[in-house]
Amino acid sequence: MADIAAYAGTAAVLGGTSSSREFVIALSLTAAGGMCAWQAREHERQRSALARVSRADPLTGVLNRRGFDERLDAELSRARRAGAAVGLLFVDLDDFKGTNDRLGHGAGDDQLRWAARTMTAALRPSDAVGRVGGDEFAVLLPGAGAAETAALADRVHAELAAGAPASLGKATFPVDGADATALHQVADLDLYAAKHRRGQRRTTAGPRELSWAATLARAVDERMALRHEHSAAVARYAALIGERHGFDDAALATLRLAAILHDIGKIAVPEAVLRKPEPLTDAERRLVEHHPGAGADMVARIDGLAELAPWVRHSHEHVDGSGYPDGLVGDAIPLEARILHVADAFDAMTSERTYSAAMPVEDALAELRRCAGRQFDAVCVEHLCAALAGPGDGARPVDDVVGLV
Numbered sequence: 001m002a003d004i005a006a007y008a009g010t011a012a013v014l015g016g017t018s019s020s021r022e023f024v025i026a027l028s029l030t031a032a033g034g035m036c037a038w039q040a041r042e043h044e045r046q047r048s049a050l051a052r053v054s055r056a057d058p059l060t061g062v063l064n065r066r067g068f069d070e071r072l073d074a075e076l077s078r079a080r081r082a083g084a085a086v087g088l089l090f091v092d093l094d095d096f097k098g099t100n101d102r103l104g105h106g107a108g109d110d111q112l113r114w115a116a117r118t119m120t121a122a123l124r125p126s127d128a129v130g131r132v133g134g135d136e137f138a139v140l141l142p143g144a145g146a147a148e149t150a151a152l153a154d155r156v157h158a159e160l161a162a163g164a165p166a167s168l169g170k171a172t173f174p175v176d177g178a179d180a181t182a183l184h185q186v187a188d189l190d191l192y193a194a195k196h197r198r199g200q201r202r203t204t205a206g207p208r209e210l211s212w213a214a215t216l217a218r219a220v221d222e223r224m225a226l227r228h229e230h231s232a233a234v235a236r237y238a239a240l241i242g243e244r245h246g247f248d249d250a251a252l253a254t255l256r257l258a259a260i261l262h263d264i265g266k267i268a269v270p271e272a273v274l275r276k277p278e279p280l281t282d283a284e285r286r287l288v289e290h291h292p293g294a295g296a297d298m299v300a301r302i303d304g305l306a307e308l309a310p311w312v313r314h315s316h317e318h319v320d321g322s323g324y325p326d327g328l329v330g331d332a333i334p335l336e337a338r339i340l341h342v343a344d345a346f347d348a349m350t351s352e353r354t355y356s357a358a359m360p361v362e363d364a365l366a367e368l369r370r371c372a373g374r375q376f377d378a379v380c381v382e383h384l385c386a387a388l389a390g391p392g393d394g395a396r397p398v399d400d401v402v403g404l405v
Contacts, residue, residue, distance in 0.1 A: 057131040059109060060116035068130025068138055072180050075142045079173055086173040087141030087149030089156065090187040091119070092195070094165045096135035115164040122159040123152065138187075146172045167194040176294075177268045185267040189298055230347055235259035237343035240387035241380050245335070255336055258299075258308040262315045262340050265295025289324040292316050315340040318375045338377035342368065342384055345376065361388065 055067025063071060072088070079086045093115060100108040112135065119129050119139060128140040139156065141149055153170045160166045169191025171177060176186040238259040242252050266274060269291055273284045280288065296313035299305050314337035317323035319330050323341075349364040359367070365385050372378040 057116075060113050060131050062116045062120065062137070063128060063130035065130065065132045068128065068132060068140065069180070071128050071130070072138075072140055072183075075140060076173060076180060079142070084143055085145040085175075086183075087139075087144030087146075087152065088171045088173070088183045088187050089139035089141065089149070089153050090169040090184075090191045091115075091137040091139060091156065091160070091166050092168075092191060093135040093137075093160075094167060111164050115160060115166070118159050118163070119156055122155050127152075144172070146175055167191055169194060178270055181271070182267050182269075186298065189264065189267070190301060230351065231260045231263060233347040233351070234262060234340065234343045237346055237384060238339050241339045241343060241383045242336075244383035244387060245339070245379075254308065255339065257305070258311045258336060259340055259343060261295065261299055261308065262312050262344060263291070263295065264298055264312070265291035265293065267298075268294045289316075293325045310334050311336040311340060313337075315344065317341065319377055320374045322375070333377075335377075338380050342376050342380040346384060 055063055055070065057064045072086075075086050078084070093111070096108060096111070099111055112131070115137065116129060116131065119137065123129070123139065123141075126142050130138045130140070132138045139152075141152055144152060149170050149172050153168050157166065157168050169187040169189065171183040171186035171190065173183055177183040235256040239252050239256050242255045247255060266288075269287050273280065273287055276284070292313050292315055296309040299312050300309040311334050313325065314328055314333050317326065317328045317333045317337060318341075319333065319338070321327050321329040346364055346368060349359045349367060350361055352358045365388065368376055368381045369385065372381040
């Protein structure tokens, strides 16, 4: 329009052309301008449509992984500014492969579409559903705290039971994690727990029962940038101590499971803190000291593992009361927690970390003995030292303990 007005003004001032010619030129300019505006709007519409398609799952119509992750990041950013909560659900359809095998992939696709429609109808308008894997969905719950997230999870679970039974895992910002990665891992843990729930206690945990816990523990080890499986190593050393305490097979199996899960609360600690090579600030140290309690809360959610929660919670207590999170003293600390603390410290000292080099085994054992009675339980220290003594002392060498887990 500015071009047309400029032409009309110039023509009026300078003259020299007929009014009919000026009208034709102005009309042409108007038509060209209109076509350009229409084309710009059409391009913008197409770009918007492409953006929607690139973030939507073509089968179910809900968000795809990319779209869901972008939405989750946006909601977390908004929640940080507003001091609000965000809930996250992971939904995994049960026996989906069996549906495909028995009824064909068409029936499987119908089940996925039905599940997406059902979840969307059961949720609030502000919530979002995404298909993040073959038979895996995620649900974003802006503004939902722990109680509301649990209630919505129960509603989704009940609605899906009619046509697509599923297992669900849940996490809540900021209680379960400060970023998307931490929330994903906590929801994964809860989902694993749902899939592996049993009606009986897990005191006879074998390799299959330990495998899911080991998978979660490896995720924590990766967040810490460790070059070995720390949680599995702690389980080996804890079992050696437990054997010398006279634990039977069932008790040793439960102790190993607790050892594998002892650091699971570090899921809620930012990676930048876990990997920091420099000394931690007071605020960062408080974040780290929160992890045993967070881990205990996670373990307590798993049916059959409630007795492990205090062991995980108190696995960083010192026998002189200087540890955390509760400053327990001596025998007030569960024996299993005292065992885990010695096993964890020994592996930490003898493995390379971002903030320290690996210590020779002999030096690490000497350090355990030096701190026995203050930081560590003296009997647990001596049991580990005896277990790792040379074959001539009737004990098992370090290389032979690998098969314990």
